Amino acid sequence: MTSSGILSYLTFVYFLAFVFYLLMMVMGRQVPGRLATYTLLGSFATHTAAIILRWQESYAAGMGRAPFSNLYESLIFFAWTLSLLYLIVEWRTRNKSAGAFITPLIFLAMAYASFSPNISSKIMPLIPALKSNWLITHVITCFLGYAAFGLSFGFSLMYLFKGGDSGDRTASFLRLIPARGILEELNYQMVVIGFLMLTLGIITGSVWAHSAWGSYWSWDPKETWSLITWFVYAAVIHSRLVRGWKGKKIIILCIVGFACVLFTYFGVNYLAGLHSYATN
Amino acid sequence: MEETINERKANPVLKFFGSVKLAIVLLILLAVFSVAGTMIPQKEGAMEFIQGLNPATFNLLDFFGLFDLYHAGWFRLLIGLLALNLVVCSIERFPSAWRRVKARPSVDRSQPFENLPDTLVISTDSGYEEALRISQNLLKKRFRTLRSERKKDRVFFLAEKGSFSHLGVFLVHLSVLVILIGALAGSFFGFEGFVKIAEGETVDSIMPRSGNQSFSPGFEIRCDKFTVEFYDNGSPREYRSAVTFLVGGKEVEKRDILVNHPVTFNGITFYQSTYEKVAGRGLRIKLSKEGGKEDLKPIDAEIGQQIQLPGKEGFFQVLDIRHMGTAPAALVSVETGKGEPTRFWIFENFELIRSRLPEQMIKSPRFDPSAFKPYTFSLLGVQERYATGLQANQDPGVPIVWAGFILIVLGFIVTFFTSQQFVRVLVEKKNNKTVIMVTGSASRNRPALDRDLQRLVEDIRSLLAA
C-alpha cells in the first residue's frame, strides 16, 4: 500500500480514538480511556511509519525530498505533530480529558488532507524556490507551533466548558476536566511552546525568503498572517502580567489566536501571494 | 510578575509609555491593521480594485495610505510606539531585575524546613561531619554559588544557580529592538534593483525597483550561460545563471547563481529571479533576385559579419536582431562604397507581419525587404538565447536582523528554559542521629526543581551508604 493509502485509513483510526475518548468522558470509566490511548498510540506509530514511507517513495520516484512541501503533506504533518504533542501532554499530566478535544482536530486534518477533492496527495517534484533546507526547518517549526496552539485551543475550549464552578459533580464529563487553574497553566505552557516555535518558524521562513527572493520580509499575505498570529499570542503572553486579566479574557484571546493560525494556514490561499505552493 | 512599578517616583508619562497595557493595545492594533492590509489589495495589486471604487471612498482610503498600508506613516508610528514602549518599560524594570540577579538572601533560616515531606528528609546513623562533607561537595558541584552558616550542631547551606534567568526577558525585548533597527537600516541604506542580461552580454548598470534612474555599481556583470532544467512532468527543476563579474573590463570572479543560492559581489547580492528568451547573435537569411523569382542559397550570419552580395555589388551586414512585438526582426545594412548605406528591417514570417502593420509603415523604405535592388532579403530564423533576470539587492540591515534573530532565540531559551533556583540544605545533629533536610525555590518551572531536589536527596543517601 502507498503512504497516502495508509494515511487515509488512519483517518478512521483517529476517529475511533476520538470515540473512545468521548466514551470515557461520558461514562466516566477507565477502560475506554485506556483503549483511547492505545488506539492513539497505534495510529501515531503507523502515521510516523507512513511519513517515512512517503519519504522513501519520493526517493524511489527519483525526486528525493522531505515530505513537507505541499498542502497535503503539511496537513498530514500537522496531524502528526498534534498527536505527538498531545500524547506527551497526556503522559506528563496523566489526564486524558483533553483527548476528547484534540482527537477531533487530528481527525479533521487527516480527513481534509485525504478526502478533499482540492488536495492532491501525489508526490510532486520540488520547484527550485522550494529546494532549501531552510524550508524544511521552516515547515517543522511552524507546524510544531501550530500543534501547540491547537492544544492551547483545546484547553481553552475545556476552560469554557468547565464553567465557573470547578466542583460541579453533575456530569462525569465535566468532572474529568481538570480545574480551571490547571487548565490556565497548561494553556499558558502550550502558548509559550507555540510562540517559541512560531518565532522560529517566522525566522527560518524569512531567512529562506531572503535566499530565494532577496528580501527577508515582503508583507506577502501568508507572512503577514503569521505575524498577526505572532502579535496575538504576544498579547496573550503579556496579558498575564496585567492585574485582573486572568481567566476568560485570555482564553478568548487564545481562541482568536487559533483562528488566526487557521487563517494563516487555509484562508490565505484565497488571497494571492508567494506561498502559492499551498494552492495545488 | 504583576505590574509593580515603584509608585513613589512614577512619572505618569513614563508610567503610560512603560505599561504592559499599552503594549497589549499596540500589539492588538498592529494585528488588526495588518489584517486590513491583507484584505485591501496593496500597491501594484490595488489597480483593479481601485477602479471599482467611487472617488470618495478612494480618496478616503488613499488619504490613510491604505493602499500601501505597511509603509504608511501611521503604521510606522505604531511600530515606533511599540519600540518606545519597550525601551521605557525595560529601563524602568531593569534595576529591580538586576537587584534580583544580585540578591543574596540570608542563609540562616529555619522556616523553609518546617513541614517538609518525608521524601526530602534523611535521617541517618552516619557521622555528622561526613554528612556535612558529602552535602557540601554535592552542592558545590551542582550550583554556581554556595554559602553556609555554622551554628551549634547544625549547618545551613544555601546554594543558588541561574540568576541570569531574570535577564532573559530583557534579551528578548532588546532583540525585538535590534530587529527593528536592522529593518530601519535596510530601508534607509539599502536598495532593491534588477538587471536583465542576455547570454554573452555584459551589463554595467542596475535598475532600481522604485524610480527609473539606473546606476552603475562600479563593476560589470556578464552572463556566460543560462540553463533551465525540467522534470519529466514539465515543471522546472533548476534555473542557473553562469556569470562573470568584471571590474574595468577585467574578469574578477566567475560564479553560478541559482534560486536559493544567491551570489554577493562587492556588497551587492544577486538572486535568480526570472528569465526569458531573446534573439541571439546568429541568424539565417535568404536572398532572392527580382522579387523572388530566383532563390539563392540561405546564408548563416552573425551580427557584424560582412558578407559579399552574390552579384559582388558590395557587402551587407546585420546590425541588430531583436523581437518586435513577438516577431524576430533583423536590421540589415547594405554598403556599396558609394553614398549612404541602405538600411532596413526584415522580419520572420513577413507576410503575416505585413497584414498586421499599419499602412504607412509598410510603405516606408525602412521596412521594405526589397529596398536594395535587385535583391529581396528574407529572414528565415534567428538563433535564440536566454536572458536572465537577476534581482540585485543591497541591504546593510540584514546582518543586524540576523543578529536580532539569534538573540531572540537565545532570549527565549533563557526566559523559558532556565530559572533561578535556590536550594537550602540543613544538616543537623540530633541525639545519635544526623538529619539532613532539603528544600528550595525556583523563579519558574517548579516541577524541574522538584526533580532536582529529589535527585539531590537520593545522591546524598547513596553517598552516605557507600
Ligand code: HEM
Ligand atoms: C513584540 C514585542 C515583544 C515580545 C516578542 C515580547 C516577549 C516577551 C516574552 C517572551 C516575555 C516572557 C513572558 C513570561 O515570562 O512568561 C515577556 C515578558 C514581559 N514583557 Fe514583553 N515582549 C514584547 C513587547 C513588550 C512590550 C512593548 C512591553 C512594554 C511594556 C513588554 C513588557 C514585558 C514585561 C513587563 C514582561 C514581564 C517581565 C518579567 O517577567 O519580569 N513586552 N515579553
